[in-house]
Amino acid sequence: MIIDCHCHAGRGDGLTGPWDTRAPLKHYLLRAKAAGIRRTVLFAAFHSDYATANKEVAQIVNGQPERFYGFAFVHAARDQGRVHKLVEMAVMKYGFSGIKIHRHDAPISREVCDAARMFALPVLYDVAGDVSVCELLAQEYPDVNFIIPHLGSFADDWRAQLALIDHLVxxxxxxxxxxxxxxxxxxxxxxxxxxxxxxxxxxxxPWLHPGVELAKIKALHLPLQQEGLVLGMNLYNLIHPVRKQWSFVLSG
Incomplete structure (x- = not known):
């Protein structure tokens, strides 16, 4: 099963660019289907109130639970003091499987990491090139899994990307x-x-074409077992214990 671990959905309210205006899924879903992508992790576009944004994403995810997973977007600074509450709502009410945070909003905080630890969630943290924080995260929270997207830099900072490879190793x-x-x-x-x-x-x-991004993985010509890890099993292995634990709690 091919799982896309990184897709935005819903409306933002910033109106400064697509990333905080709207993330429509219509064309994305058609492209993903054509590419053979069967499941997708969704999280909000940038928003001034992630409680509102997460609720909208939850409606999308829970409308097609066989198609989507949800991650809770939080703002480390603006949501200070309520991160645990936001994450608890996302897990216990919405059935979300992870946390999304972006350094564009604010650097990651202990409050975010503590919530991830409490609910056994992976954190997808866009460090925006500041990959040195991985050293601290690994030391302080060895029991929390962190997914650093874009190989550390969407801005194509090859120095940051090279440094992130060292952290991965x-x-x-x-x-x-x-x-x-x-x-x-x-x-x-x-x-x-x-x-x-x-x-x-x-x-x-939905702003980058999922078929184009998938083609890069195919171009690596990995052995089938390794390709399967990249295309879905790694994500599944990170979120499955979470979903199993909390689904049991909720059902109990």
Whole structure:
């Protein structure tokens, strides 16, 4: 099963660009279906109130639970003091499986990491090139899994991407996704040095074409077992214990 671990959905309210205006799924879903992508992790577009944004994403996810997983978007600074509440709502009411945070909003905080630890959630944290924080995250929260998207830099900062590969190699709880990675040689190097078990397929939909992003993985010509890890099993392995634990609690 091919799982896209990185896709935005719903409406933002910033109106400064697509990323905080609207993330419509109509064309994404057609493209994903044509590419053979069967499941997708959804989280909000940038928003001034992530409680509102997460609720909208939950409506989408729970409308097609066989198609989508949900991650809760939080703002480390603006949501200070209520991160636990937001994450608890996302897990216990919406059935979400992870946390999304972006350094564009604010750097990650202990409050976010503590919530991830409490609910056994992976954190997809866009470090926006500041990959040195991975050293601290790995040391302080070795029991929390962190997915650093774009190989560390959507801005194609090859220095940051090279540095992230070192973190992938050295730290068991640091992962990355392939969304928007343009330097194919660095993608090859990440798989070769860190191993396919540390790489997750992501598209950064709906703004990037999921079929185009998927083609990069196919172009790696990995052995089938390794390709399967990248295309879905790695993400599944990160969220399955979470979903199993909390589904049992909710059903009980």
């Amino acid at each position: 050295r730290h068991a709880n640091i992962y990355t996704d392939t969304a928007g990675v343009r330097r194919f040689d660095l993608l090859e190097q990440a798989v070769r040095r860190a191993g396919a078990h540390k790489i997750l397929f992501g598209s950064d939909g």
